[in-house]
Amino acid sequence: MSWGLDNLPYGVFSPQGERPRVGVRYGDKVLDLAAALHDEVFAAPTLNPFMARGHTAWRDTRALIQNKLTSDLTVTEPHLIPLDRVRLHMPFEVADYVDFYCSLEHASNLGRIFRPDAEPLLPNWRHLPVGYHGRAGTVVPSGTPVSRPHGQLGAGVFGPTAKLDIEAELGFVVGVPSEQGSAAGAFEEHVFGVTLVNDWSARDIQGWEYVPLGPFLGKSFATSISPWITPLEALPRVPGRAQDPAPLDYLRRRDDWGLDVTLEVSINGEVVSRPPYRGMYWTPDQMLAHLTVNGASLRTGDLFASGTVSGEQREERGSLIELTWNGTDPIKLTNGDTRTFLKNGDTVTIRATAGEVSLGEVSGTIG
Numbered sequence: 225m226s227w228g229l230d231n232l233p234y235g236v237f238s239p240q241g242e243r244p245r246v247g248v249r250y251g252d253k254v255l256d257l258a259a260a261l262h263d264e265v266f267a268a269p270t271l272n273p274f275m276a277r278g279h280t281a282w283r284d285t286r287a288l289i290q291n292k293l294t295s296d297l298t299v300t301e302p303h304l305i306p307l308d309r310v311r312l313h314m315p316f317e318v319a320d321y322v323d324f325y326c327s328l329e330h331a332s333n334l335g336r337i338f339r340p341d342a343e344p345l346l347p348n349w350r351h352l353p354v355g356y357h358g359r360a361g362t363v364v365p366s367g368t369p370v371s372r373p374h375g376q377l378g379a380g381v382f383g384p385t386a387k388l389d390i391e392a393e394l395g396f397v398v399g400v401p402s403e404q405g406s407a408a409g410a411f412e413e414h415v416f417g418v419t420l421v422n423d424w425s426a427r428d429i430q431g432w433e434y435v436p437l438g439p440f441l442g443k444s445f446a447t448s449i450s451p452w453i454t455p456l457e458a459l460p461r462v463p464g465r466a467q468d469p470a471p472l473d474y475l476r477r478r479d480d481w482g483l484d485v486t487l488e489v490s491i492n493g494e495v496v497s498r499p500p501y502r503g504m505y506w507t508p509d510q511m512l513a514h515l516t517v518n519g520a521s522l523r524t525g526d527l528f529a530s531g532t533v534s535g536e537q538r539e540e541r542g543s544l545i546e547l548t549w550n551g552t553d554p555i556k557l558t559n560g561d562t563r564t565f566l567k568n569g570d571t572v573t574i575r576a577t578a579g580e581v582s583l584g585e586v587s588g589t590i591g
């Protein structure tokens with residue numbers, strides 16, 4: 225069965241007329257954890273209090289749920305609610321949101337497009353995972369409509385963006401906070417799980433505003449995440465991609481944190497790309513080490529995303545600016561339509577799987 229015992233992602237749901245609370249997805253049902261486990265932490269309308277409990281509690285709870293769904297199934301059955309009878313909500317309260325730029329292929333493609341006369345990769349790129357601070361307050365759950373942003377598109381030009389784009393990414397959710405000091409080597413201790421991220425981007429606003437401080441209003445209007453947070457334990461890990469030059473010691477990989485996840489991007493129901501996470505140059509443990517190396521502390525609910533996932537092939541690119549080469553080479557859809565950037569009414573859905581494990585989907589319609 226899909227969404228089986230090896231999957232069990234966490235989310236926040238409410239049956240009609242009832243209060244939002246924490247549940248686990250099992251098949252096409254959601255297990256009401258407060259009722260099934262008699263633990264008030266799951267009566268909260270966000271995952272934050274449970275995520276703050278830490279790695280041992282996460283592991284024990286997962287084992288307990290697996291047990292409730294097998295040997296104790298008759299007792300548990302009444303607490304399984306069909307998904308079509310519930311609403312899904314924002315799964316956690318986002319503390320800070322940071323976005324990295326970890327795909328070598330994506331960074332090279334964007335360099336070629338934005339800076340055609342320079343080397344595609346900037347000199348720092350292979351030495352550190354480049355990132356920027358995003359806007360936590362505009363991270364929204366899947367299904368939230370996305371309004372086309374207005375802004376400056378060039379000198380003296382103001383209007384709606386003509387280059388509304390997507391970025392298919394994985395996001396990592398921090399459960400356990402840290403005091404000032406590096407969290408290098410402590411990924412499993414701090415990071416609770418993984419969500420899907422669509423980092424909507426207005427390329428014309430971005431291209432005009434971003435020098436020299438990086439993305440600002442071109443990306444801060446909305447960032448969508450999937451409703452189910454997949455525990456790290458559910459995800460198959462693989463060795464990270466080889467790195468040249470060898471990174472500094474604080475960025476040295478102490479473990480295999482490559483993740484064998486394949487994303488799938490659809491526009492109006494038609495698949496346009498399948499970006500492979502496995503080939504990402506910088507791995508999640510390196511992002512966490514870099515994020516904290518200056519002493520910055522972590523809070524429960526911090527979200528750090530991988531940056532756009534793009535592979536070597538055209539049909540593996542995780543943004544429209546790459547898929548259409550900044551609009552010069554439109555995508556042809558099977559109904560005869562073409563797309564450069566998004567039109568009003570378009571729905572973009574990003575799904576992801578890791579073997580048998582589904583990470584669900586994040587979807588948004590341009591309204």
Ligand SMILES: O=C(O)/C=C/C(=O)CC(=O)CC(=O)O
Binds near residue numbers: 325327330393423439
């Ligand atoms: O290279 C640039 O100037 C711009 C890069 C991006 O827009 C990418 C970004 O936001 C990070 C990512 O998603 O990889």
Ligand SMILES: [Ca+2]
Binds near residue numbers: 323391393423531532
């Ligand atoms: Ca991004």
Ligand SMILES: [Mg+2]
Binds near residue numbers: 422423424443447
């Ligand atoms: Mg964004």
